[in-house]
Amino acid sequence: xxxxxxxxxxxxxxxxxxxxxxxxxxxxxxxxxxxxxxxxxxxxxxxxxxxxxxxxxxxxxxxxxxxxxxxxxxxxxxxxxxxxxxxxxxxxxxxxxxxxxxxxxxxxxxxxxxxxxxxxxxxxxxxxxxxxxxxxxxxxxxxxxxxxxxxxxxxxxxxxxxxxxxxxxxxxxx
Numbered sequence: 001x002x003x004x005x006x007x008x009x010x011x012x013x014x015x016x017x018x019x020x021x022x023x024x025x026x027x028x029x030x031x032x033x034x035x036x037x038x039x040x041x042x043x044x045x046x047x048x049x050x051x052x053x054x055x056x057x058x059x060x061x062x063x064x065x066x067x068x069x070x071x072x073x074x075x076x077x078x079x080x081x082x083x084x085x086x087x088x089x090x091x092x093x094x095x096x097x098x099x100x101x102x103x104x105x106x107x108x109x110x111x112x113x114x115x116x117x118x119x120x121x122x123x124x125x126x127x128x129x130x131x132x133x134x135x136x137x138x139x140x141x142x143x144x145x146x147x148x149x150x151x152x153x154x155x156x157x158x159x160x161x162x163x164x165x166x167x168x169x170x171x172x173x174x
Contacts, residue, residue, distance in 0.1 A: 042068040
């Protein structure tokens with residue numbers, strides 16, 4: 001068995017990412033939320049582009065259409081993650097997508113400058129909170145992830161990332 005087959009086997013049997021309980025917080029839910037938002041915004045652009053003749057489309061417009069179709073495909077795969085009918089190739093496609101794309105960049109591309117500035121200010125304030133309060137806030141946000149605004153979901157993502165970095169720095173200071 002080669003590395004690719006080992007990785008696909010690991011992905012198809014990993015229970016922590018299974019989407020059997022859509023209310024639990026996991027990376028698939030986070031990607032789904034942001035890809036749905038991105039696809040909705042892209043769909044508006046695609047409608048404008050579709051009114052043009054194919055010969056009048058620019059390379060950027062073709063790229064926009066291609067990105068939209070790819071995001072829709074990956075979104076569909078993520079929504080069906082854990083389904084017994086998924087093939088090993090579909091699991092691998094999800095793995096490759098998540099491994100080669102930045103969720104943080106997708107988030108930042110879909111938020112306005114005002115939302116990003118508000119998020120940065122909120123993060124500065126939250127950095128002053130006690131670890132217990134911060135952990136409680138994170139858990140509440142994770143439990144209610146589907147109902148979070150996009151900017152609040154971004155803040156949660158950054159908070160979790162910051163906690164992870166702090167944990168790593170403690171490990172490496174030993």
